[in-house]
């Protein structure tokens with residue numbers, strides 16, 4: 378963890394009435410820095426915020442948004458909840474696995490994509506839905522997936 382990141386996390390200390398509230402913003406900082414919540418980073422958060430490490434781990438295990446392992450540059454999160462399943466999400470997940478030549482939970486060998494499934498993304502009316510990093514993609518079809526992957530592969 379760089380000095381700059383440490384300072385950003387330290388600066389969270391005075392921003393909240395209860396320091397525990399700073400854990401999530403600290404996770405965001407760590408996640409942006411390293412792409413996942415690595416054990417050393419969580420230890421540092423515990424140390425900097427003076428919060429027991431166990432409590433930091435408890436919060437990390439609750440918020441599945443933050444990966445605990447190294448991920449690809451782009452994390453694809455496909456909703457596999459009811460509305461999306463009824464709209465064909467399962468087939469699209471299979472299509473993504475086929476296209477990327479990986480299974481859900483894996484990263485492509487070039488480190489570009491990680492494929493995962495998630496619970497409802499809160500956009501059931503435009504199912505099927507997926508997120509790639511912070512961006513939403515709705516009313517998904519195979520054609521849209523082709524376009525999205527092609528665009529991201531060129532970035």
Ligand code: FES
Nearest residue numbers: 456461498500501
């Ligand atoms: S069920 Fe997929 S967004 Fe709600």
